[in-house]
Amino acid sequence: xxxxxxxxxxxxxxxxxxxxxxxxxxxxxxxxxxxxxxxxxxxxxxxxxxxxxxxxxxxxxxxxxxxxxxxxxxxxxxxxxxxxxxxxxxxxxxxxxxxxxxxxxxxxxxxxxxxxxxxxxxxxxxxxxxxxxxxxxxxxxxxxxxxxxxxxxxxxxxxxxxxxxxxxxxxxxxxxxxxxxxxxxxxxxxxxxxxxxxxxxxxxxxxxxxxxxxxxxxxxxxxxxxxxxxxxx
Numbered sequence: 245x246x247x248x249x250x251x252x253x254x255x256x257x258x259x260x261x262x263x264x265x266x267x268x269x270x271x272x273x274x275x276x277x278x279x280x281x282x283x284x285x286x287x288x289x290x291x292x293x294x295x296x297x298x299x300x301x302x303x304x305x306x307x308x309x310x311x312x313x314x315x316x317x318x319x320x321x322x323x324x325x326x327x328x329x330x331x332x333x334x335x336x337x338x339x340x341x342x343x344x345x346x347x348x349x350x351x352x353x354x355x356x357x358x359x360x361x362x363x364x365x366x367x368x369x370x371x372x373x374x375x376x377x378x379x380x381x382x383x384x385x386x387x388x389x390x391x392x393x394x395x396x397x398x399x400x401x402x403x404x405x406x407x408x409x410x411x412x413x414x415x416x417x418x419x420x421x422x423x424x425x426x427x428x429x430x431x432x433x434x435x436x437x438x439x440x441x442x443x444x445x446x447x448x449x450x451x452x453x454x455x456x457x458x459x460x461x462x463x464x465x466x467x468x469x470x471x472x473x474x475x476x477x
Contacts, residue, residue: 275295275454276288276291276292276294276295276454277292277295277454277455277459279291279292280292280463281455281459284463284466285466285470286466286467286469286470286471286472286473287470287473287475289463289464289466289467289470290398290402290463290467290472290473290474290475291398291475292454292455292459292460292463293460293463293464293467294398294401294402295454296443296453296454296455296460297392297401298392298396298401299443299453299454300317300319300320300321300322300451301442301443301444301446301450301451301452301453302392302440302443302453303317303322303392304316304317304318304319304322305385305386305439306385306386306390306391306392307331307385307386307391307392308322308391308392308393308394309388309391309393310324313330313331314330314331314385314388314391315329315330315331316329316330316385320451322394327353329353329355331385331388332351333351333353333354333355334354334355334384334385335347335350335354335355335356335382335383335384335385336349336384337380337381337382337384337414338414339414339415342379343379343380344378344379344380344381344382344414345380346380346382355382355383355384355385356382356383356384358370359371359372359373359382359383360372360374360383361373361374361382362374363442363445363446363447363448364447364448366448367447367448367449368448368449369447371383371442371446371447371450373438373439373441373442374438375436375438375441377436377437377438378436378437378438381437381438381439383439384439386413387412387413389404389409389410389411389413390404390410390411390412397475397477398474398475398477399474399475399476399477400477402472402474402475403474405430406419406420406426406472406474407419407420408421408422411430412429415429416429417429417430417433420472423468423472426468426472427465427468427469430464430468431461431464431465431468434460434461434464435461440457440460441457443457444456444457444460
């Protein structure tokens with residue numbers, strides 16, 4: 245009887261596992277981070293970069309476009325941000341005398357109303373991030389050209405990053421036609437940006453992005469130095 249119960253339990257668990265795998269998105273089945281660390285390559289580095297970029301800690305801020313409106317999302321399921329927050333509530337930063345400053349057209353409720361320089365001290369409190377590497381660079385949304393939709397493919401993300409019309413609204417970041425600028429700007433972005441760094445220190449009850457911040461920064465360099473190849477698709 246005990247043997248039979250164990251066998252049934254094993255079958256049930258195996259069936260549950262197979263069902264979960266079948267329902268999971270294709271890109272979530274493999275651990276790109278483990279594959280990259282086991283055998284580093286430019287192509288593998290990008291798959292890891294994609295894994296991080298589409299993780300909720302990164303993708304939530306980049307947001308989605310719903311009914312023509314750019315919205316941030318929250319939580320591991322990427323649900324719409326509470327309080328009807330959209331790009332209309334976004335902070336706009338401008339560079340001035342070596343620092344980032346908030347533009348004057350702030351809405352009554354904006355990102356900075358809740359997101360401060362550090363994470364809240366209790367679970368569920370708003371996250372925050374700032375550092376001296378990029379003075380004045382506070383919590384805000386990227387431009388709509390940098391949205392990370394739920395179904396974005398590796399090829400789409402890669403080509404967006406390499407398109408200077410889409411990869412920033414604060415600085416010229418280069419692209420396929422200017423890889424020297426692209427390398428300088430993207431390495432600086434992933435190494436120093438407090439919002440990128442936050443993804444591995446997201447506060448209580450939030451799952452950090454895969455790997456470590458340093459792993460991510462090194463993968464970016466390996467990918468770029470390897471010619472920044474994009475996956476087919």
